[in-house]
Amino acid sequence: MVDFKKLNGRPKLKEGRRTNFINVRFTDVEYKEIADLEQQLGVSKTELIRMRILTDAKKVVINSKELIKNLDGVGAELGRIGNNINQLAKHANILKLQGQLSPLVIKKFNELFEEYIMVQQTLEAALRSIIRAMGL
Template identity: 50%
Template sequence: MGNSYPSKDRLSAPKIRRFELRLSEPELQQFLQLEKSLGISRADIVRIRVLKNSANMLVNAKELMKQLDGIGAKLGRSGNNINQLARHANILHNQGLLSQSVATEFNSLLGHYITVQRELEKIIRQIIRQMKS
């Protein structure tokens, strides 16, 4: 993932030029809300957007954290469902009622779930590192 924010050297360089931006009242309110939700200054928002190519996006950290929290909750529920299925499969196995094909399919699906969960964890760590820089 590429860094969407200016380097720390560029942010700390002396600011000797002034840039004026005229906005309507609704645009100003939207800009102030963006500043508040992102937790960075208006000047930095403009610098990032203008100097780092308009294709790069600013991240709404609050919304991102809300979405990640939702994903975490879904993963937790999935894990609980897997545990319940495993307990039920174990009971069937102990009673001699569990077919080999069902056990094989369950193991395959569980392996896939674990692979997806690990990949998601890697991506989340990358996002967190990106947000810190």
């Protein structure tokens, strides 16, 4: 006869076993917020609370899929802006060769380009702060 080993489930942990329990109460609004985060991030409520409390308090728990999707959109928009700037510069060079480039057009282009550079610098600073918040 074959001797079958009795199955007792998962082996007992000797180290790292969680034996302490904390009972916490939340308002309906707080609980809904936690449940929403649980669904968005794909982690359990327990793991979410554990991450928020035990990890570095400055780190932020984020939905990486949503972040990547939004950053992809920002990158695409920056590409379109760069394309527009190149088209405007080409058009300005053609007008300059024809002697039809107005100083007013040059002034307006320079103002818009300076504004674009400020927006790009703000975006770079925001991306750096996101990276720092993620703890990378």
